[in-house]
Amino acid sequence: MAEMRTVPIERRKGERIPLRCPVEVEVTGGSVLRGQAINLSVSGTLVSLPAEIPLGMLLRLRMHLPDGQPPLELEALATRQERGPGGSPPVRIGFHFMVPPADAVQRIRSLIYGT
Numbered sequence: 001m002a003e004m005r006t007v008p009i010e011r012r013k014g015e016r017i018p019l020r021c022p023v024e025v026e027v028t029g030g031s032v033l034r035g036q037a038i039n040l041s042v043s044g045t046l047v048s049l050p051a052e053i054p055l056g057m058l059l060r061l062r063m064h065l066p067d068g069q070p071p072l073e074l075e076a077l078a079t080r081q082e083r084g085p086g087g088s089p090p091v092r093i094g095f096h097f098m099v100p101p102a103d104a105v106q107r108i109r110s111l112i113y114g115t
Contacts, residue, residue, distance in 0.1 A: 016041040017041070018038070021063060021066055022064040033051060034049075035049035035090070041108070044076070045095050047093050048091070049092075060075055061073070076097050078093055080094040
């Protein structure tokens with residue numbers, strides 16, 4: 001009998017790198033949550049924030065990348081979240097970038113691939 005194996009499904013598209021940089025998330029009513037990116041890919045980012053965000057919410061992210069240029073401004077969809085130990089903050093929230101501008105994609109690729 002053949003051995004059965006479980007293979008995890010990779011939901012991410014493209015390479016993801018660890019990256020720590022400040023991130024601001026504009027939420028409903030214009031208020032801003034400040035957090036820190038944990039990792040980054042061309043298609044999205046994982047961010048540590050002090051509060052939860054409803055999944056499926058479309059938000060504006062401002063990412064202060066370590067490339068010396070002005071912050072990236074991206075529309076992003078909150079796609080998943082993980083609470084801290086015991087359900088306390090910080091919360092890790094996965095964001096998928098919605099049609100990022102070509103210059104933003106190039107800046108992210110430069111960080112990932114060193115080009």
